[in-house]
Amino acid sequence: MRVSPKITQVLAVTVLGAATILTVAVLVFVIVFVLVKGLPWVDWEFLFSYPQDMGKSGGIFPTLVGTFLLPLLAIAIALPLGLGTAVYLTEYTRETQLTRTLRFGTDCLAGIPSIIFGLFGFIFFVVKLKMGWCLLSGALTLAIMVLPTIIRTSEEAIRAVPNAYREVSFSLGATRWETVLKVVLPNALPGIVTGVILSIGRSIGETAAVIFTAGSSLRMPMSVFDSVRTMSVHFYILAREGISNENAYATAAVLIISVLLVNLAAYTMMHRFIAKRSK
Template identity: 45%
Template sequence: MRKDITQKLGFAILTLCLLITLFFLGAIIFFIAIRGIPAISWEFLTQPPRRAMTEGGVAPAIVGTFYLTLGAIAFALPLGVASAIYLNEYSPRSFVVNIIRMSINNLAGVPSVVFGLFGLALFVKFFNFGVSILSGSLTLGILILPLIISASQEALMAVPQSHREASLALGATHWQTIKNIVLPEALPGILTGVILSIGRVAGETAPILFTAAAFYMRGFPRSLMSETMALPYHIYALMTEGTRPDKQTTIAYGCALILLVLVLCVSAIAIILRQKHRSSYVQ
């Protein structure tokens, strides 16, 4: 009898934990949606800011985030897929490979602001790229490299070994097998990883603080070497700088809503795709 009461109590506590979690996360999304929607208009999405950030839109920030994300993926995708191919298809299980695995794990745990410092020291200063889209993209690219590697590795591992064997047994070389059989089959999984990292990159702020971000620009960034506005940084800047907090907060709500919708949609797509893909493999 007492056994059952303890069980009921225990289960109630666990249920409560989940409900509290969902309540908090729901509250965040709810408040930002409610207060952000009034700020959003066609002008907000397509116009640059006016009157010292108190009016106008945030188009340059949206475009900037797009550029940074694109740059980061362009840098990290080939590198990440190649690393995964090496680790999964070529690697002799040696000391060196263990070191590479370890550094990937540790790279994944480095705080984002430290990536920012690294980007500042290496790209902005050492390579003299300055505060620019290029520096920011490269920094963000290194940040998501571990994510892309592990997603690609998972995708490669899901390709049945028997398909590799069949191809090799036909007299295909190792590389022909990878290119024609393994990669095409792993592609959906790799793409999911890419979409997930898009969500991650788009929301990162700390790494671009000193490598790419500008508080205010009149127009759109012109080249890889120009600094840029970015949605997440714009939220931060609106809340901590400037002269008219009341008006700026409204714009910040709008930005936060755009960012939230963007990131949640992107990762929802990735996760749903992954679920579908995984279940199609378990026949």
């Protein structure tokens, strides 16, 4: 039996539309739910005061600081390494079995559950290197975790830079390195920034790998060798230990808003950069 094209068309639009609406609805529901339950408890006092009584009362100031410091440090470590790898793979080597194997390896790494990275970080950085639970152990672990994302997104972005730009640069007497610096990277920047944003998002939201490596101290970190607690970890502990539901939701609300702000800031910066170059 043949279904008329008209009916399949209507069917397709309905099914695809419903899928989209459902997806968006779930997302919106989660965000609204958290914000509604959490925002009433958020005020300046909550943001900028120290937690009291294990977080039962008081604010979240040290975890707010930790949430920004940890991903920042992780990206500062992962970006040079990941970008360097991407540049090497795309600009300095020809496509061989080795580069294909490396690429396959990074893809596999991207799919490993974060707790495995956490366990590795705990055994290697915290115990073996005697660094203890600290900002640096956590940042190194998160850096390893987001490296595959940074490498792959940077690689795609670099590949998308027209070859004609490279030829022009070479024909004007540039070396490969000068071409990378002056032509390839500036034009790959939007893609690279996308990878960084994804990585920051993953780092901010990460809980398992962070508890294992950065610890959960509620004190304000004074150096990279101090233990920190991020908002994700704070939320997890508050909710799991049943310390304070209100403060758990309030922390989650702040976390969601922070992620939105970070993304917004990164996109704005990127668009400014692009607009400046094409004016």
